[in-house]
Amino acid sequence: MLFGEVRIDEAEGLILAHSLRLPTAMLKKGRLLSPADIALLKQAGMNFITGARLEDNDLGENDAAQAVADALCGPGVQSNGAFAGRCNLFATQGGVVVIDRDRLDRLNLVDEAVTVATVPPFVIARPRQMIATIKIIPFGVSRHTVDACAAYASTGGPLISVRPMKPFNAALILTILPGIRDKTLKAAAAVTRARIEGLGGAVAAEYRCPHDIGQLERCLTKALAAGHDLVLIIGASATVDRRDVAPSALEKAGGSIDHFGMPVDPGNLLLLGHVGAVPVVTLPGCARSPKPNGLDWVLSRLAAGVSIKPADIMRMGAGGLLKDLGGQVSTVWPGISTPNAMPHAAAIVLAGDSDAAPAVETALAAGLEPLVVVASNNSDAAEENLPPCDIRLLRNDDNPFAAGLAALPDDVEAVLIFAQGATISVTNVGDMLKALEPEEGRAIITAGDSCLIHCSHFAATSLATLLMDHAEQVLDLPISAKP
Structure with missing residues (x-):
C-alpha cells in the first residue's frame, strides 16, 4: 500500500486519510476520492492531500477484516x-x-496491520453479545498477510466458538458435623441451586450424611446410582488434603481425583474428580456465598460440555485473583462476564399526519422500547391503527424531534428515529444497532430515512443540525432487502 501526500491533480481514486470539512461538503476518512471530490477540493483552494492507494496485491481494510472474521467464526x-x-x-x-x-x-x-481482540476465554456470553472484534490498522493490507491470519484462524478447529449450555441434573451432597445448624445447610444448598439453575441445570436430588469417609462413600454411591449428570459435595469441613474425607470417599466409591486446588482466590480448595463419566466436585468453602469464585469457572465449562484437564485449572492463575487484599470480591472477573451486548435502544416515530403503525410494528419486532409516537396536533391517522401495547403518544407540531427525546427515560442508551413514512426492516434495525460504536466515532447511524442516535447526542434540538454538525460521526448503511 502506498501512503503519503499527493497533488490534488493526481488524487483521483485516493483513499482519504483524514476527514475534511469543506465549505460545501464533508469528506470523511476512508472515502475513495472521485472526480467530483477533486473539484470540491480545488474549489477549497487545496493543492495537496494525504491518502493511501492500494497496490495490486492489497486488500482494502473492509475486505481484509471480513476475510479474517469469516475464518474466525x-x-x-x-x-x-x-x-x-x-x-x-x-x-x-x-x-x-x-x-x-x-x-x-x-x-x-x-503482522501489526491485523488485530483481533476477544473477551476472555470461557466467559459466559448472552445471545447477540459482542465477543470479538477484528480491526485492520491501515487502509489496506497485503493478501499474503490476510491469508496467513486466516490460516491460523481456520486450521485446527474453530478458533472462536460459543458452546451452548446443555440441560443437566445434579446431585447435591451435604456432610454434617455436630453443631451445624439446619439453617446453615439450607442456605448453602440454596446458593448452590441458584448457581446450577443459572447455568441451565437443576439440582434433582439433595442428600445429607455425616462427615465421615464411609458414610459419604455410601451416599455418593447412592447418588451415582440415581443417574445424575454431576455430583457436588459441600463438606462440613473444607478439604485440605487429597487424603481428607471427601477425596477418600470419592476413591472408595470407585472414582479418581483429577485435580486438587486451583490458582483462583476465592476458590483455592476446590477438588475435581470423576466416577466413570460423571464429574464430582468438592466445593471450596467460599462456594457457600453467591459471590464469584473458582467454582463458577469450573461449573460453566462442565455445563457446556467443555472438558477440564488439570493443566487447564493450573493455567487459571492469570486473572484468578478475584478479591483484593482487603478481602473484597472483585466485581469484574473473567469467569462469567457481562460485556455490553446491544445497547438499550428506544424508538421515536415522527408520525406527523401519517399512519405510525408500520414503524411501530418494526420497532416492536426489533425489541426497541420504550416506544414514543409523536403526531401532529390535529391528526387522528397516527393512532388509528396502533397495536394494543405500551406506546407513549405525544402531539407536537413545533419540534417533534426534541419532544420525543425529552420523553425518553434516563436509562436509554440509544434511540432509533423513524421519520414520517420511513420503512426499514427488522434486519436493518439490527444492522444499525451492531454498527453503533461511539468510541470508534460512529455515534449516529443512518439507513434510508431512519437514524439511530447515541445518548451522547440526546441534547440535540434538530435532527438536520445534528447530522450536519457531527457529520464525522455519521455512518450511512445501505437498506437491506432482507425481511
Whole structure:
C-alpha cells in the first residue's frame, strides 16, 4: 500500500486519510476520492492531500477484516459485516466462549496491520453479545498477510466458538458435623441451586450424611446410582488434603481425583474428580456465598460440555485473583462476564399526519422500547391503527424531534428515529444497532430515512443540525432487502 501526500491533480481514486470539512461538503476518512471530490477540493483552494492507494496485491481494510472474521467464526458465532476496517463477532446463542488462545496469539503476531481482540476465554456470553472484534490498522493490507491470519484462524478447529449450555441434573451432597445448624445447610444448598439453575441445570436430588469417609462413600454411591449428570459435595469441613474425607470417599466409591486446588482466590480448595463419566466436585468453602469464585469457572465449562484437564485449572492463575487484599470480591472477573451486548435502544416515530403503525410494528419486532409516537396536533391517522401495547403518544407540531427525546427515560442508551413514512426492516434495525460504536466515532447511524442516535447526542434540538454538525460521526448503511 502506498501512503503519503499527493497533488490534488493526481488524487483521483485516493483513499482519504483524514476527514475534511469543506465549505460545501464533508469528506470523511476512508472515502475513495472521485472526480467530483477533486473539484470540491480545488474549489477549497487545496493543492495537496494525504491518502493511501492500494497496490495490486492489497486488500482494502473492509475486505481484509471480513476475510479474517469469516475464518474466525466457529459454531455459535457470526459477524456483523465489516465497516471502517472493523468487523465485530457476536454470539448467536448463549453459552461459554471457547477460544484457542495460542492460535489467537500466533494470529496477532503475523503482522501489526491485523488485530483481533476477544473477551476472555470461557466467559459466559448472552445471545447477540459482542465477543470479538477484528480491526485492520491501515487502509489496506497485503493478501499474503490476510491469508496467513486466516490460516491460523481456520486450521485446527474453530478458533472462536460459543458452546451452548446443555440441560443437566445434579446431585447435591451435604456432610454434617455436630453443631451445624439446619439453617446453615439450607442456605448453602440454596446458593448452590441458584448457581446450577443459572447455568441451565437443576439440582434433582439433595442428600445429607455425616462427615465421615464411609458414610459419604455410601451416599455418593447412592447418588451415582440415581443417574445424575454431576455430583457436588459441600463438606462440613473444607478439604485440605487429597487424603481428607471427601477425596477418600470419592476413591472408595470407585472414582479418581483429577485435580486438587486451583490458582483462583476465592476458590483455592476446590477438588475435581470423576466416577466413570460423571464429574464430582468438592466445593471450596467460599462456594457457600453467591459471590464469584473458582467454582463458577469450573461449573460453566462442565455445563457446556467443555472438558477440564488439570493443566487447564493450573493455567487459571492469570486473572484468578478475584478479591483484593482487603478481602473484597472483585466485581469484574473473567469467569462469567457481562460485556455490553446491544445497547438499550428506544424508538421515536415522527408520525406527523401519517399512519405510525408500520414503524411501530418494526420497532416492536426489533425489541426497541420504550416506544414514543409523536403526531401532529390535529391528526387522528397516527393512532388509528396502533397495536394494543405500551406506546407513549405525544402531539407536537413545533419540534417533534426534541419532544420525543425529552420523553425518553434516563436509562436509554440509544434511540432509533423513524421519520414520517420511513420503512426499514427488522434486519436493518439490527444492522444499525451492531454498527453503533461511539468510541470508534460512529455515534449516529443512518439507513434510508431512519437514524439511530447515541445518548451522547440526546441534547440535540434538530435532527438536520445534528447530522450536519457531527457529520464525522455519521455512518450511512445501505437498506437491506432482507425481511
